[in-house]
Amino acid sequence: MTIGAKELKKKYIEFFKKQKHSEIPSASLIPENDPTVLFTTAGMHPLVPFLLGQSHPKGKRIVDVQKCIRTTDIDSVGDDFHLTFFEMLGNWSLGDYFKKEAITWSFEFLTKELKIPIEKIAVTCFAGDANASQDLEAAKIWKSLGIPDERIFFLPKTDNWWGPAGETGPCGPDTEMFYFVGTSQEQKKDPGPGTKGTKYVEIWNDVFMQYNKTKQGKFELLKQQNVDTGMGVERTTAVLQGKKSVYELEEFQRIILKIREFSKIAKPSTKQIISERIITDHIRASTFILGDDKKLIPSNVERGYVLRRILRRAIRHGMELGIKENFCSEIAKIIVEIYKPEYPELDRNKRFIFDELDKEEIRFKETLTKGIHEFERIIKQKISQKQGPQIISGNEAFLLFQSYGFPLEMTKELAAEKGFTVNTDEYEKDFEKHQELSRTATIGKFASGLADTSEMSTKYHTATHLLHKALQVVLGPEAKQRGSNITPERMRFDFSWQAKMTSEQIKKAEDLVNEKIKQGLTVKKEEMSLEQAKKQGAMHLFGEKYPDKVSVYTIYDPKTKKEFSKEICTGPHVKNTSELGHFKIQKEESSSAGVRRIKAVLE
């Protein structure tokens, strides 16, 4: 039986709808109000609040297909089954069914719907460690369904444990399903899933989310037991069709064919095949990132930097194939054609996608010429100095990266041609420092929600602290900040709360903020350890990753010393609340499920 990606998705959704799951649309690739990851890496991401106990408007059983980006897999791209961008099917139990149903349905879907012979399937279960016990329960269920002991493998946390996606959040043991892609002769001698040289390919993962990992690294039992599953669309389609890699799938072949029109290479070498794969994957991922309605563009920090890196890597591999002209947007055109029926945002944003690709390609080629100049200057200088071994220092390689966008492997290749090597250890250190800096910048941005530091924005920023506390006084401590966005004209404040606020509650919160402004409270900044801040009860953002040393802003009455608000925050803030003027809530509305949004101004 041959089954395409579209059919697989349809079958999956229908199967779980039959088991009373509600379908939800794919969320954005760029997570909403969640600074723990740069991109949505799995279907569970947009569901984190619900896995933590908030009730989902669509009920306790959810099914979807989610767009994912995994930057951790960038280095694996070029192999047969790892992509940077892929689609993930998933079904969830939000405090509803658990292991028995999840495993039974997985088994049924694989063997009855997809008609995979049971002999081709192997599964793995969690072997247990100091934090959690061996998952004998899952193994027993598999066995009862007909998977024999010799194809049930127990593996440690590195394999059979999922999450959290960021530093903190829901996680738990998992059971993974594998499809054997070799012959039955080979299967007899196979070392088994998770071992080097195996021909078992992981296609599906059922995660049993029982724990929440805290910032202190503790595993707390969750209020509810959840199931979170993920099945890769491209990978599963490829193995079902008996393909050796995802790149043999029809849609990938169309992209590769277009690349060959540019490279004019009919019979690529192994090295050239890898270049083709990297270009295919990276431009596909870039197209989906640029096609997201959030309109992210290539830059030198955070998400924009990931986009720049994969795009430049694709361009460089284009050069390796001897492509002279700009080609990225032409490849993207095919990709938009293929995926637009299912992802209309690609069609909606196609001009933006193509323009940004063109711009980045032109930009990279410009700096590339300058960079090559700089590179040659470095080499000449070293040769004239005739010092010992011919080494390009890590600093020099890093400069080439930072100023001219040279990826390390490119510098290494260019160096090798001149008989030089690169001090990669030193480079990595510089690179980490750079990442750390931009990470800190990211934390600052998320924590403050500040787009700029003008006087008005600073005032709004202090107003968010007053509002946050006021909401907790009026509604209760569950009303927690989930995000904020500030411009010099207005503020937006998102917080967790189930119901629409009554006009009375809105008035109370507004009045309380204005009362605190009138009282002329002092805003004090202190530096302290994260631990100390938490001990003092400073409020902090859900899921936020903070550095060890933080700033804490306290708003208090200078006469009575009574504190009104205390928050971990990067600032900046006004010195006294009397500077704020009059606070007015203009709107209270739903932001997303379980999250309300307030728009307010200072008059």
Ligand code: ATP
């Ligand atoms: P692997 O060990 O092969 O990298 P994983 O353990 O990282 O997989 P999960 O996090 O469990 O995978 O994701 C669930 C499913 O998503 C996998 O079973 C697989 O089908 C798919 N998947 C994961 N990573 C990728 C990827 N980089 N490209 C394509 N599909 C993927």
Ligand code: MG
């Ligand atoms: Mg992986």
